[in-house]
Amino acid sequence: MANGSLRASAVLAAFLGFTVPLMPVQALLLKIAPKAARRFPNWYHNQVCRILGITLEIDGAVVEDAPVLLVCNHTSWLDIPVLSALAPVSFVAKLEVGGWPFVSALARLQRSVFVDRTRRQATGDAAAEIMTRLKEGDTIVLFAEGTSSDGNRVLPFKTSLFGAVSGAAAPSDPQVVVQTAAVVYTHVRGIPLTRADRPRIGWYGDMEMTSHAWGVLQSGPITVTIKVGAPVPLSEFKDRKDLALKTERAIRTDVLGILRGRPGDPGLVPVEPSQESRRQKLALPQARSEKWT
Known part of the structure; x- marks a missing residue:
């Protein structure tokens, strides 16, 4: 424990000394330089x-010559630096993140789009901003579950979160593409995480962030595997429900493959979204369910 606390203190000091x-x-x-800021x-x-x-163990890549809606599963606050290290991205975040000390400043510096989903008009304004940013060539990360999980499952995607881009499948915007990114934390200190261990990395339910982050920093080096899907033109999806269904299936398949050590195995059949939806009330604590998104 003493060694863990020493490590956590050293990592935190290095992070702040580098970041501030x-x-x-x-x-x-x-x-003065928007492209460099991206x-x-x-x-x-x-x-x-x-x-x-x-x-980071990365399979695939985010395209660089087109605006990308990057649809991802969500496990931990670690997803933010991990996905940001993958490619130049901005995030869709819930409005409350804009009020978190220090974190809000980092989120704004990364040009996050804040969404107040309690107000329909505000959601519409955020949707317009997302589309503007996509048309400008940005890569926008969407955590489509709307909350974070324990890392052992993919929660049902919320089709409402795709409303921002559902109207973008138009001939005038053929360049916008959709990619998926399945993120799985696989090892700590080189030791494979089991189903029982993985929730120690996940930040979900009513977990308090400060104590959880301290525990993660104490735990030691972490390995994360990311499977990036092939780009698909946004215009090929019929509507937001079609977009949500197909991206969820892709991420479920990739997460299952990583968890079982069989990435890319066509024989794996993940649980269908509709079945998971019926079970989600038993899956996770629901108190304070929404994290970053």
Whole structure:
């Protein structure tokens, strides 16, 4: 425990010492060099992953020559640096994140889109911003479950979260593509995580963030596997329900393959979204269910 606390203290000090001086750099880039401001967080989060001791094992790549809606499963606050290290991205975040001390500043510097889903008009405004950003060439990350899981399952996707882009499948915007990213935390200190161990990394239910983050920093180096799906033109999806269904199936298949050590195995058949929906009330604690998104 003493060694774990020492490690956590050293990692936290290194993170703050690295991050705080760079925050005004990104703020300046946002004003004078928008293209550089898109790329800088990608470099920054690669360094953060090294500080945290996170090793990324990546299968596939986010396309660089088209605007991308990157649909992902959500397990932990670690997803933010992990996905940001994958490619230059911005996140769709719930409005409350904009009020979190320090975290809100980092989110704004990364040009996150904040959504107040309690107000229909505000949701519509956020949808318009997401579409504008996609048309400008950005890669936007959407955690389609609407909350985080324990890492052992993929929760049912919320079709309402795809409303922002459901009207984008138009001939005038053929360049927008959809990709999936299945994120699974597989090892701690080189030891494979079991089904019982994996929730120690997941941040879900009513977990308090500070104590959870401290425990994760104490645990040691972490390996995460990311399977990035092939790009599919947004115009090929009929509507938001079709988009949600097909991306959920793809992520379920990829997560199952990683968990079973059989990535890309066509013989794996994940639980269908409709079946999972019927079981979700028993799956996870629902108190304070929505995290980053």
